[in-house]
Amino acid sequence: ETGVTQSPTHLIKTRGQQVTLRCSSQSGHNTVSWYQQALGQGPQFIFQYYREEENGRGNFPPRFSGLQFPNYSSELNVNALELDDSALYLCASSPGLDGELFFGEGSRLTVL
Amino acid sequence: KNEVEQSPQNLTAQEGEFITINCSYSVGISALHWLQQHPGGGIVSLFMLSSGKKKHGRLIATINIQEKHSSLHITASHPRDSAVYICAVRYYGGSQGNLIFGKGTKLSVKP
Numbered sequence: 313e314t315g316v317t318q319s320p321t322h323l324i325k326t327r328g329q330q331v332t333l334r335c336s337s338q339s340g341h342n343t344v345s346w347y348q349q350a351l352g353q354g355p356q357f358i359f360q361y362y363r364e365e366e367n368g369r370g371n372f373p374p375r376f377s378g379l380q381f382p383n384y385s386s387e388l389n390v391n392a393l394e395l396d397d398s399a400l401y402l403c404a405s406s407p408g409l410d411g412e413l414f415f416g417e418g419s420r421l422t423v424l
Numbered sequence: 425k426n427e428v429e430q431s432p433q434n435l436t437a438q439e440g441e442f443i444t445i446n447c448s449y450s451v452g453i454s455a456l457h458w459l460q461q462h463p464g465g466g467i468v469s470l471f472m473l474s475s476g477k478k479k480h481g482r483l484i485a486t487i488n489i490q491e492k493h494s495s496l497h498i499t500a501s502h503p504r505d506s507a508v509y510i511c512a513v514r515y516y517g518g519s520q521g522n523l524i525f526g527k528g529t530k531l532s533v534k535p
Contacts, residue, residue, distance in 0.1 A: 345521025354428075354510055354525030355467075368522045400465050404521065413457070413521065415467035 316405050318416035325393050326424050333388045333419045337405030343367075344386040345413065346378060347402040355402055361386055362409055390421075398423045427451070430511050430526035437533050443498040445529045447511030450492065457523065458485050458496045459510040467510070470496070501533045 317336045325331050337344050343362045347355035357370035361380035375391040384405070390397055400420050404413040429448045437443055447456070458470040471478050471485040473494075478485050482501075487494040498505055508530050512523040 343521065347525075349465075352527075354512070354527045355523075356525070357522050360521035370522070402465075402467060404467075406521070412472055413469050415459075415469065417464060417466035420465065 316403060316414050316416035318401075318403055318419050320419060321417065322420045322422075324422045324424060327393055327395060329393050329423075330389065330391045331393060331421060333390075333401050333403075333421070335386045335388070335403035335405070335416055337384045337386065337403075338414050341405035341407050341411070341414070342384050343406045343409055343411070344380055344384065345404045345406070346386070346388050347404070348372070348397075349400040349402060349418075350396075351399070358388065367409070393423045395423050397421065427524050428511055428513055428526040430509075430529050432529060433527070434530045435532070437501050437531070439502055439533055439535050441501050441533075443501050443505075443531065443533075445496045445509050445511075445531070447494045447496070447526060448492060449494075449511075449513045449524075452516050453489075453492075453513045454516050455514045456487055456494050457512040457514075458494075459512060461508040461510060461528065463507075470509075498531075503533045503535050506532050 319334045345360040346358040349355040359369040364380045377389045380386045400418045402418045404415045427450045431446045460468045482499045484497040508528040510528045511526040
C-alpha cells in the first residue's frame with residue numbers, strides 16, 4: 313500500500329507566476345485536504361475534495377484552486393503568485409470524510 | 425488570536441524524562457488531533473480523539489471536553505522523539521480535513 317506522495321518536493325517561482333502542486337492519495341482514500349504552512353506557523357486549511365467535488369474551503373482567495381481526479385489524486389493551483397505564498401504545502405488523504413488523515417511530505421514553494 | 429493554543433512553545437528534555445505538551449481550544453469540537461512533524465516537513469498523525477484517553481506505545485493523549493483541554497504525554501523520552509508536535513481541532517459542523525492548528529511545540533530530547 314503506497315502512502316501519500318506529493319510533487320514536486322521543492323520549487324522556486326517568481327511573483328505573478330502560476331504553480332501546480334500534485335498529490336497522490338493513499339490507496340482506497342477518496343478524500344484529499346490541502347494545507348499551507350508558513351515558516352514557524354501551524355498549517356492552515358485551504359480546501360478539501362471528496363469524490364471529485366470541493367467539500368469545504370478555508371480563508372484563501374480564489375486564486376487558490378484545486379481539482380480532484382477520478383483516481384482521487386489532486387492538484388492545487390495557485391495563480392498570480394505573491395511573496396507571502398512562500399510556504400510548505402501539505403496534502404492529506406483520508407478514507408472518507410470522517411477518517412484518519414494521512415499526510416504527504418509536502419511541497420516547499422519559494423516565491424521570489 | 426489563535427483559537428488553538430499550545431504550551432510550551434519549546435521544550436528541551438533529557439533522555440528518559442516524562443514529557444507533557446498541552447493544548448487548549450476555545451469552542452466546541454468534534455475531534456482533536458495530535459500530529460508529529462519532523463524537520464523535513466512531513467506530518468504523521470499520532471492520535472485522533474473526541475473523548476477520554478488513547479495510548480500508543482510510549483505516547484498517551486487525553487482530552488477533557490468540558491475544560492476544552494488536551495494533553496500529549498511521552499513516557500521515557502528518547503532523542504528520536506525530537507520533533508514539532510501539533511494539536512489540531514475540528515469544530516462542530518466542519519469536515520474532517522477542516523482543521524484549526526496550533527503553532528506547535530518544538531521538542532528536543534538530549535541523550
